[in-house]
Amino acid sequence: MDDVAAAIADPVRREILVLLRGGRLPAGEIAGRFPISRPAVSRHLRVLRESGLVRDELVGRQRLYQLDSGRFDELAEWIAGFVRPSGWEHRLDALETEVYRTRRERRAAGEAKENSA
Structure with a gap:
């Protein structure tokens, strides 16, 4: 390095x-x-x-x-330890969580609709 x-x-x-x-x-x-x-x-x-x-x-x-x-690569990893996260990582994680939650709710709503028919 x-x-x-x-x-x-x-x-x-x-x-x-x-x-x-x-x-x-x-x-x-x-x-x-x-x-x-x-x-x-x-x-x-x-x-x-x-x-x-x-x-x-x-x-x-x-x-x-x-x-x-x-x-x-090695130098970039070392430098990354000093860089403050921009907040994008947190926002993208939150978006991913929301996407999975919405999919789960839609799937559950579809199953409930099939079961009630």
């Missing part, structure tokens, strides 16, 4: 991750979107690769990078 947190601490690396949400991209295209040198972008990609957040694949002469979002 620490290596993931360290990897996403840098704004350039976070932006690279956002770019890769749309699908895999060649290293050159990623580097072309930043006002920093290609070697600097390459170092950022290496950090992301070593943390397991991205995978790379050599296709011909291009190195393609792809997001590997599974590594976010």
